[in-house]
Amino acid sequence: MTTIPDRAAILREVSSVLAHELGVSPTMPIDERTRFFADLGLASIDAVVLSEALQRHFGRTLPFHDLMAEIGRRTDRDLAIGELVSFLVENLKL
Amino acid sequence: MTADRRLAIVGMAWREPIAPSIFSATQGDILSAALEDAGIAIGETSRIASLPVALESLADGRADRVIVGDEGTALVLKRHGDAERDGDRIYAVILGRLDDLAIDDVPIVTGTGLPVWIRAALSLFHRVHPADLDAARPWIHAGHRPRRVRVEGSILLEEHSDSADGPHPGGLIPWDTEAILLSAPDRESLAKRVRSIRDWLVEHPSESLKDIAWTLNGTDGVRRNGMRLGLxxxxxxxxxxxxxxxxxxLEDAAKPPIGDGRGVYHWDDPPGRSGGLAFLFPGEGSQYPGMLADLCLHFPEVRRQFDIADRIAIDQGDAIRPSDQLFGGEALWTATTAVNLILNAQWAIYQLLTRLGLAPDAVAGHSSGEILALAAAGVLLADEQLERQLGRLGAIFRGLETAGEMPEARLVAIAADRDRAEAACQAVGTDRVAVAIDNCPHQVVLAxxxxxxxRVVDHLRAANILVEDLPFDRPYHTPEFATVLEPIAESFARLTFHQPRLPVYSCASRDRMPEDPESIRLLAVSQWTRTVAFRETIETMYADGLRVFVDVGARGNLAGFVQDILRGRPAFAIAANLPRRSGTTQLNHLVAALFAQGIDIRPGFLHARRRPSRIEALLETPARLIVSLDELLPLDTEVPRTTEPLLHHRPLIETAPWPLETRFRFLVEEDVASAPSPEVDTTMLAFQETMRAFLETQRAILGAYLGEPIHHDETNPIQEPxxxxxxxxxxxPASEVESLHVLDLDRDPIAEHHTLGGRKVSAIDPGLKGLPVLPFAVMAEMAAEAGAMIVSPGLVLVRLLQVKAHKWVRYEDEPVVIEIRAWRELSDDPAEERARIALYNRGPGGRSEAPRPVFEAVAVFGLATPESPMAEPWVLEEARASRFTASSIYEEQWLFHGPAMQAVTEVGRISASGxxxxxxxxxxxxxxHPDCGRSARLHTDAIVLDSFTHLLGCWGLDELADRGDVVFPLHLDDLQIYGDRPEVGTEVVCRIAIRELQRHRLRVDVEIVRPDGTVWMRLRDWEDWRFHWPGRYRDVFRQPRDYFIGEEWPLEGAGRGLRAVWLAPPSDMGRPVWRDVLEQTQLAPTELARHLADGGSEDIRSRRVWGRIAAKEAARRLWLDQGQAPTYPADLAVVEATERLVLTRIDRPEDRSLPSIAIADADGVAVALAALDPATRLGVAIEAIADGEEWAARRTCAREAASRAIGSPFVEIVGDDSSTGVVLARGVEHHSSTFRVATGRRGEHVWAWIAIEGAES
Structure with a gap:
């Protein structure tokens, strides 16, 4: 039986993946308001890398295509880490 | 506005911001007054005046500003009341004639009152269209006239591009973020630095972040410290x-390295410290709507790039302006617009990067970005020709699209590597889908x-691979695009390709481009049908030693690709612009990150228009910061670089400001830079060796940075001491430098090769020469060297301005100390840095006070000297051959330069005009000097600069014979250096055009031209001082043995064995340095030493030397009469012996067989007698006639002459004969002896002489 982590735990997991896969090692903690592009300065391709890494990390396929499409429709085209956490919480339930 | 005045305001500009805050009541008053006076309303404190009246008002303080318009009109502004009110904030209101101004298509600002004017002015100042002021959309302007707005129907305001396009303080002072740069020698001291600043900030939370940044970046940000932090x-x-x-x-080394894209950049061992820097230029896909709009407002150089693009588009008949698409249009992704827009945007970013002092070691372009990579490498000139060809290419694409001949395709980005993408194609059984672009392990583009x-997309999505459609429908980089290759090739054929000046990598060949321009052209054309192998190209660049990559585009995609390609390896990539951050913020990130990577940068550019203030308390050692030893730890310079060194950076493209229909001249007070404190801090001398170590380290670091070996390389254009x-x-650092240069008479070659007064002054001691003085050109070089110490590394001297020589500096027996002070000055151009330099003569041993400089200059440094223009047309009308030749000017000592400075190889034609x-x-x-490093590189060419004056000297001697024909340097307004120094041995042409000839001044312009006809150096307003001497003075300096400066004074009744000389030198000869030259060339060394030791006032010193010269000339004339060979005066010495002066030869000092002599002087005239018989006792006296009492003066002179002759003061006058001029004198101690003393009058002097033959024998 798969244990579904809570938001705080997923945030820690995301931070860990960001650190290991994208070299993000901030001096101040990443929180849910932190934005992927504007704050962390990451590039679009990093989103792809992160999506792959998170799928590997959680051991399942996740619908990042939908998430990316949703971001692409936005005016600011950015992603708050909290949204990513919500996405993961939602999809890890399945 | 009154109709009869027919004036319009056509320009407004301010020195200070005109953000809303400027329109405070006081400033509004001033503005209002100015406008009122132009006819809008009546004001009491400003008025229209004629230019002479206006200037007079300025001179006597009645006016604070005079702004001069055309046709002599002027607007005089007077401050309201208290001078402290911001009256000086207003800069200019220019008046012009409405009649001449076109007003079609000029936006109108409607409304009433001062707010209308404010809005109009803001619009022009920020280059934001009046209709877009609230949206802050840049006003891109394609017109050939400056931007204008109409106010109240008939009054025009025009932008003043000179004042607002330059680095003058702008209106957007605060930024959303600031880059803060900190550095220290090691991690521990960096932590201390961070802690101390943090603590200070806690205590000063209300300080300006901008000023904090400016202060720290100006100290920490320009040091070569090994441990850096960018925030x-x-x-x-x-x-x-x-x-x-x-x-x-920082305090715990065991903690993981920092990687915080939110704005904390620090690496213990950054790859940029030893690796190369590459610029990457993206192609299509890097655009986004409104890109760079915010940067246009902050940086006119960015906005100006779009101005040019629009202008070219309009000129080519395009209905659509590129900026319309960029800032709101819908054609941002069309083939006809995209390339032009993208390349202009990137070139604008590139200009910002170069102004920040970034100089890539290599470049590469992605797809169409390759065109700019070629431009950055100097293969293509980024000029209007290139722009026009790009515009033309766009038009061709548009034609193909209209005709339906442009091939179409679907392009998709696949979030997978190339193998996976190709496998997908294979899986669905198509060979018509190609990998157009291989970006990185996580993205390829299929077309x-x-x-x-x-079908391929369906297959990939089924495998949960992200796929994104790209907004293009053209099969770039596939064989299908070959149908468009011909127009591309045709466009490229119209461009001139040059050899690259730095490595360019091709994404088609996955390797460095060849050196051959034609091969580059072929490759650049063929790449349009070949896969963009970006991933493999980056791998090649990494293998070649490039470690830091800057994405010069607007989206930052390439930076992301590079990070993905090189993930896990020591490399770094960053974007210059991102759609999700403001332009200023991403620029700050770029600066902070690259600084932390160990790359030299000029952060000052970020504040160039923002009026920063230095916060003294934040400086580690306020005001007198010394680079201490622990800051001088060398960085790792051992890591070899595999990339080619940066040879020469291309200059930026600069476009001229808008051509004004009417030209205006501004009279504005200049800011006078305060000179550094003259106080001498002797304790700092202890740091000399430390500084030497620092400078050596700096040189070595820069050498490594540029890929040069540690030893000096002549081709390396870096500064070093x-x-x-x-x-x-x-x-x-980056602020001030003081140094002490010692003039070493014995070992400095300049003392050997630059000797006023000639090089042959003695037959007995051939080594004796004229007076060694420091050449003007060497002092100019000193100034440049000092300036180079405080500008950013890697810059080269491009100009010297306002060069003034106030006094000669001579070598003396005891070393003379020259104090050199330089300090930074704000430059008007962000692409350059300036230093003002002053040289002070501290005299022998450095003991003299030196309140005033002997030499001043402003040195201007830039990334590279400008490209050499062709020489200006040169015609010498009514020219003739000079009477001098290259050999005669040196051999006959018309000039006084030694072999090392004898650079004139041909004296060409001459006329009154040049x-x-x-x-x-x-x-x-x-x-x-042997101790100064013989291989050192100069910033100027001091020898060539000095040598042009040799030709100018020839012109004076030839054209102005005997009427002020001796000329010497005084002032140089502008020396501009173009391109590289020609090889040693090259003959360059020197053309001197006489611009103005006054009684005492000669002003010329000069061009030094390479053999290929391009200008190497251009000198404007060179001024010489003209010396009006009798020709014999000029001659005696070149041939002291053969010429006399005194006149022979006929002695009535005297025999052949007696001669007299009358010497009345021009006033110049009584002042240094010419009096010193006379001393050097006319006195024997031992005599000179005694003469100087005797001291006395300058007047006494001059009189003494003139008397000696006169005595020697009298003796030398006697010898010539006797048929003896001419004698050098410096081979003779007048010495004191038993109460008399006697003449000796320096090789036989005991020989007393030389003529007897007597000397007298008065009021600038010296007279001397010489008698062949050494036993003859001579007496001479001279006196100015006072109150018309000639005979009283004669008697006084006679008594004095007799007294000297008999060696006794006890002489009385016993009679005189006015018919013969004889005065009878009798020695009181010689009761029976009465002497006949001859007297006479010359001008306002009377004289007396007596010769008592054989008196002692």
Whole structure:
């Protein structure tokens, strides 16, 4: 039986993946308001890398295509880490 | 506005911001007054005046500003009341004639009252269209006239591009973020630095973040410290928090390295420290709507790039302006617009990067970005020709699209590597879908027929691979695009390709481009049908040693690709612009990150228009910062570089400001830079060796940075302590430097080769020469060397301005100390840095006070000298051959320069309007003191600069014979250096155009031209002082043995064995340096030493030397009468012996067989007698006639002459004969002896002489 982590735990997991896969090692903690592009300065391709890494990390396929499409429709085209956490919480339930 | 005045305001500009805050009541008053006076209303404190009246008002203080318009109109502004009110903030209101101004298509600002004017002015100042002021959309302007707005129907305001396009303070002072740069020698001291600043910020939360950044970046940001930290902060509070957060990481080396894209950049061992820097230029896909709009407002150079693009588009008949698409249009992705827009945007970014001092070691372009990579490498000239060809290419694409001939395709980005993408194609059974672009392990772009691509996409999505459609429908970089290759090739054929000046990598060949321009052209055309192998190209660049990559585009995609390609390896990539951050914030991130990577940068550009203030308390050692030993730890310079060194950076493209229909001249008070404190801090001398170590380290680091070997390389254009800088005793990096240069008479080759008064002054001691003095050109070089110490590394001298020589500097027996002070000055051009330099003569042993400089200059440094223009047309009307030749000017000593400075190889034609000739580029080494490093590189060519004056000297001697024909340097307004120094041995042409000839001044312009006709150096407003001497003075300086400066004074009744000389030198000869030259060339060395030791006032010293010269000339004339060979005066000495002066030869000092002599002087006239018989006792006296009492003066003179002759003061006058002029004198102690003393009058002097033959024998 798969244990579904809570938001705080997923945030820690995301931070860990960001650190290991994208070299993000901030001096101040990443929180849910932190934005992927504007704050962390990451590039679009990093989103792809992160999506792959998170799928590997959680051991399942996740619908990042939908998430990316949703971001692409936005005016600011950015992603708050909290949204990513919500996405993961939602999809890890399945 | 009154109709009869027919004036319109056509320009407004301010020195200070005109953000809303400027329109405070006081400033509004001033503005209002100015406008009122132009006819809008009546004001009491400003008025229209004629230019002479206006200038007079300025001179006597009645006016504070005079703004001069055309046709002599002027607007005089007077401050309201209190001078402290911001009256000086207003800059100019220019008046012009409405009649001449076109008003079609000029936007109108409607409304009433001052707000209308404010809105109009803001619009022009920020280059924001009046209709877009609230949206802050840049006003891109394609017109050939400046931007204008109409106010109240008939009054025009026009932008003033000179004042607002330059680095003058702008209106957007605060930024959303600031880059903060900190550095220290090691991690521990960096932590201390961070802690101290954090603590200070806690105590000063209300300080300006901008000023904090400016202060820290000006100290920490320009040091070569090994441990660096770059931060981006939004507020003082944010900065304080970040510094606090980073402390624990810095203080504990075991913690993981920092990787915080939010604005904390620090690496213990950054790859940029030893690896190369590459610029990457993206192609299509890097655009986004509104890109760079915010940067246009902050940086006119960015906006101007779009101005040019629009202008070219309009000129070519395009209905659509590129900026319309960029800032709101819908054609941002069309082939006809995209390339032009993208390349203009990137070139604008590239200009910002170069102004920040970034110079890539290599470049590469992605797809169409390759065109700019070629431009950055100098293969293509980024000029209007290139722009026009790009515009033309767009038009061709549009034609193909209209005709339906443009091939179509579906392009998709696949989030997978190339193998996976190709496997997908194979899996669906298509060979018509190609990998157009291989970006990185996580992205390739596929292109092909829509139906085939659809199948591949379905296959990939089924495998949960992200796929994104790209907004293009053209099969770039596939064989299908070959149908468009012909127009591309045709466009490229119209461009001139040059050999690259730095490595360019091709994404088609996955390797460095060849050197051959034609091969590059072929490759650049073929790449349009070949896969963009970006991933493999980056791998090649990495293998070649490039470690830091800057994405010069607007989206930052390439930076992301590079990070993905090189993930896990020591490399770094960053974007110059991102759609999700403001332009200023990403620029700050770029600066902070690259600084932390160890790359030299000029952060000052970020504040160039923002009026920063230095916060003294933040400086480690306020005001007198010394680079201490622990800051001088060398960085790792051992890591070999595999990339080619950066040879020469291309200059930026600069476009001229808008051509004004009417030209205006501004009279504005200049800011007078305060001179550094003259106080001498002797304790700082202890740092000399430390500084030497620092400078050596700096040189070595820069050498490594540029890929050069550690030893000096002649081709390396970096600054290093020049050979004439002397010892640095104080250095505030990027701010001030003071050094002491010692003039060493014995070992300095200049003392040997630059000797006023000639090079042959003695037959007995051939080594004796004229007076060694420091050449003007060497002092100019000293100034440049000092300036180079405080500008950013890697810059080269491009100009010297306002060069003034106030006094000669001579060598003396005891070393003379020259104090050199330089300090930075704000430059008007962000692409350059300036230093003002002053040289002070501290005299022998450095003991003299030197309140005033002997030499001043402003040195301007840039990334590279401008490209050499062709020489200006040169015609010498009514020219003739000069009477001098290259050999005669030196051999006959018309000039006084030694072999190391004899660069004139041909004296060409001459006329009243100029002279031409040839100079040889000579090696510098023979002029450099052996202790100063013979291989040192100079910033100027001091020898060529000095040698042009040889030709100018010829012109004076030839054209102005005997009427002020001796000319010497005084002033140079502008020396501009173009391109590289020609090889040693090259003959360059020198053309001197006489611009103005006054009684005492000669003003010329000069061009030094390479053999290929391009200008190497251009000198404007060179001024010489003309010396009006009798020709014999000029001659005696070149041939002292054969010429006399005194006149023979006929002695009535005297025999052949007696001669007299009357010497009344022009006033110039009584002042240094010419009096010194006379001393040097006319006195024997021992005599000179005694003469100087005797001291006395300058007047006494001059009189003494003139008397000696006169006595020697009298004796030499006697010998000539006797048929003896001419004698050098310096081979003779007048010495004191038993109460008499006797003449001796320096090789036989005991010989008393030389003529007897007597000397007298009065009021600038010296007279001397010489008698062949050494036993003859001579007496001579001279006196100015006072109150018309001639005979009283004669009697006084006679008594004095007799007294000297008999060696007794006890002489009385016993009679005189006015018919013969004889005065009878009798020695009181010789009761029976009465002497006949001859007297006479010349001008306002009377004289007396007596010769008592054989008196002692």
């Amino acid at each position: 981006v902060a939004t507020s003082v509070e944010d900065l304080t928090e970040r510094l606090g957060a980073i402390l624990s990481r 092909g027929p829509r139906e085939d691509v659809d 020049g050979p004439w800088l002397g010892k640095v005793r104080r250095l505030v 002279i031409e000739g040839k100079l040889r580029v000579l090696p510098w080494e023979p002029l450099i």
